[in-house]
Amino acid sequence: MSTTNSSEYLFLFRGNDWDRSLSPAELQKAMASFVAWFERLSADGTLKVGQPLMDDTRIVSGKGRTVADGPFAESKEAIGGYFIIHAESLDHAVAIARDCPMLDCGSAVEVRPIAVDCPTLQRAQRRIEEELAPAGV
Secondary structure (H helix, E strand, O other), rough: OOOOEEEEEEEEEEOOOHHHHOOOOHHHHHHHHHHHHHHHHHHHHOOEEEEEEEOEEEEOOOOEEEEOOOOOOOOOOHHHHEEEEOOOOOHHHHHHHOOOOHHHHHHHEEEEEEEEEHHHHHHHHHHHHHHHOEEEE
């Protein structure tokens, strides 16, 4: 049972302080390169959707549902935006990500296949079925 939709991949753009060390001319060049890359991916049908994310973040975690401020804007782990793209394979998606002009500015692109079904829920279901199966069957 496959949980991966091999044609859709998520790009998470990490590091949203890349602009701080660039001159205005370097900023203009970086932004023009990114917009051209974005428009090329849109025009050829590779890009399905993409949006920037705000820095204001809350993380809800634990059994007590603790709410905390999320990653600080200057964190290298902060996610500045995302794309959902169409690619032939994970290697193809990585090749597309490697063309991202923002990599030259210190950003990173995390590439993840999008699952059809939740792998964690599938693993839990298999475990339940194994535990409840009669012994010796």
